[in-house]
Amino acid sequence: MTVIGFLSTAPVTEDSMAPAVANAIEALESHDVTYETGPMGTTIEADEIDELFAAVQAAHEAIDGDRVSTFLKIDDKRTSDDDAASKVDAVEEHLGRSAKSDE
Template identity: 70%
Template sequence: MTAIALLSVAPVTEDSMAEEVAKAVAALDEFDVSYETNPMGTVVEADSVDELFDAAQAAHEAVDGDRVGTFLKIDDKRTREQRAHEKVDAVEEVLGRDAKRER
């Protein structure tokens, strides 16, 4: 997989967004992508940018609401295969520890 993206889809609402965000995440299951949801979005990995766009569009359209905001940030590594966890592993190697801290 060479295309990695950060996807965030959210309805504009005062209530909890969990139900609508769950719809967006579930929509990704229809595509040949890997993903991991975190508190600020979902990291999506695919073999091509086209697959990322298609999956992101489906996630966006799965959310109900009068207004939906979607953010898609793509890292299209064209020189070699790279997984999202490898990017984190590289930072942790330099740090000499996990790139995580609990308060």
């Protein structure tokens, strides 16, 4: 089984959030997950949901601040081992092209 999560975590601040987000991403390294960071959040994949939760907790706690905002969305399709890349591939197959705009 593959559990896929979409995580967005950051301090509530007017300053740049990049250093804090980098700390959160670095915290994922100590967990048995794979991840890819985009401009609005990080897709995380784990074999089990408890692994995903542990990684998310570590990322959340890695952010130093008086107030931290964390959003987590989980796809736990228990009848499939499809990873995040295969989900994108399926959409691109229907589109007949890449799921990105031409630059």
